[in-house]
Amino acid sequence: MMSQEQNDLITRIGPTAPAGKLMRMYWQPAALADELVGERPVRAVKLLGQHFVLFKDEQGRYGLLDRDCPHRGADLAFGRLEQGGLRCSFHGWLFDVEGQCLETPAEPPGSPLCKNIRQRSYPVVEKGGILWAWLGDGAAPAFPDLDCFTAPDTYTFAFKGLIECNWLQALEVGIDPAHASFLHRFFEDEDTSTAYGKQFRGASADSELPMTKVLREYDRPIINVERTEYGLRIIALREIDAERTHVRVTNQLFPHAFVIPMSTEMTITQWHVPVDDETCYWYAIFTSYGAPVDRAKMREQRLELYELPEYRSRKNKSNDYGFDPREQATATYTGMGNDINVHDQWAVESMGRIQDRTREHLGQSDKAIIQYRRLLREQIEKVAGGEPPMLFLDPAEARSVQGPATMDGIGPTRGWETYWMEVDVRRRRNAPWAAPVPADIVRLAPHLSAAE
Structure with missing residues (x-):
């Protein structure tokens, strides 16, 4: 059992909170690059x-600046882009991407005031279709x-989605x-050739077995x-028979990401980025090792569920996540449709804004979660002691x-360790x-790289 104090330690991310100090030791996704296109990229x-x-x-x-204008505190998010920076709509003070005040137009001619005004700014870089901020x-x-x-x-595609709960769950x-x-059980299997862009709908490597069948029958x-x-490697083994075992290798990427297989040709690297203590965004980069990513198709698939500009799911708590009891009886385990993002969102939001871990009872199948929480506490303590995490x-x-x-594949029951x-x-x-x-x-296996 976890105490309330321990739960607060690993969930709260404000500037003075121990986990918040840890999070500020890493680059954080601030927006998709796609969000800053068009006539007004603000x-x-x-x-x-x-x-x-x-x-x-x-x-x-x-540029990433504190949102309140240092003049009188007006909202810079409503400012005007002009003359090399962002101009406050209240009195026209102008700031460049580094936060330097360039103009204070209402002041007397020759006033040196603007030279001494600097809004706090934060470095921003674009990588993988995401704009990353250093706080x-x-x-x-x-x-x-x-x-x-x-x-x-x-060969990459980035997207995101809003989740109304704490980042950790x-x-x-x-x-x-x-x-x-x-949670992701389907009672019928689809044609795996139509699974592009959909997780758990294709076939595993070296097999014709649909992933839906493997998950359903070997639970x-x-x-x-x-x-x-970089964090944790998690290997899940589902023995098909004495000769064959389904092997799925995923990773926890510290502090708040995971890397998982989406298909035989594509992986998902996904961060769970705190908006505040009670809300987060998932940011994902889909990476292809085969053909270039069909970005138009991937985006179209996801916009069927997510609404802009907030990237909020159309299926959410307000409409019971689209729950249909008839579907639950005949088609899917949850009765919440075919998109596993909805399944995950229901599961984590149903725990409450911040899960009360003082009431949970963990088992052997939760060993990755147990080890991750231990790792998280260790790194929080390192930062609190002045060490880099x-x-x-x-x-x-x-x-x-x-x-x-x-990876995700079906290999030998004896020999999966190198498979x-x-x-x-x-x-x-x-x-x-x-x-x-x-x-x-x-x-681990030098012979595998020797032939390169």
Whole structure:
């Protein structure tokens, strides 16, 4: 059992909260790059409980500023883009992307006031179709060489969705291999050739077995969890028979992301980014190792569920997530349609805005969640003690954090330990872009990289 104090420690992310201080040691997704296109690329952003304005100036530079104008506190998110910056609509004070005040037009001619005014600004970089913000103090860490950052732009697609609960319970559903056999159970299997862009609807590698059939019929996975340099590796084994075992390898990417297989050719790297203590966004980069991503199709599929500009699900608590008892009896385990994002959203939002972990009872199948919470507490303590947390990387270290490896396939019951690595390496070697074999696989199975 967890105490309320322990629950608060790992969920609260304000500027002075211990977990909030940890989160500010990492780059955070602030918006999709697609959100700052068009005639007025200005957006209000709430991130880690703080209010900002994000904008792109006429030169294409990104700026992230505190949202309240330092003159009289008016809302800069309603400002005007002009003359090299963002101009407050109240008195016309003008700020560039670095927060420097360029003009205070109501002041007397020659007034030096603007030279001494600077709004706090935060670095912003674009990677993988996401605009990332650094909210911490001092120099920012380097980005690791993850596949989603290494792949060419045409082989990635980014999207996001709003979830009305704390970030931690949104993350924990993604590192829980057991839930997929129930929450995402379909009673009938579809043609796997039509599964593009849909998770759990295709066939596993080296098999014609639909993933829906595997999850439905083999619902007691053996779960192995390993510490890695980037977080956790989670391996779920579902034995089909004495010769064949379904192997699924996923990863927890510290602090608040996971990397999972979407299909034999595509992975999902997904962050669970706190808006505040009670709301979060998931940001995902879909990375293809086969053909370039069909971005138009992927976007169209997701806009069937998510409404702009907030990327809020059309199925939500207000309409019972589209629950249909007849569907629950005949088609899906939840009765909430075919989109697994809705299933996940119901599960984590139904726990409450911040899950009361003092009332939960964990079992063997929750071992990844148990180990992640332990890791989270360890890293919170490191930051509180003045030490950098894991994955706070310098450029040299960042180049060594690659991949991570992830896969879904049916391999030998005896020999699955190397099978999953073989599948991952094979996919990388066949990729049309230079997908590196992760260093940890090279260490574990050097023979797999020797033929490169």
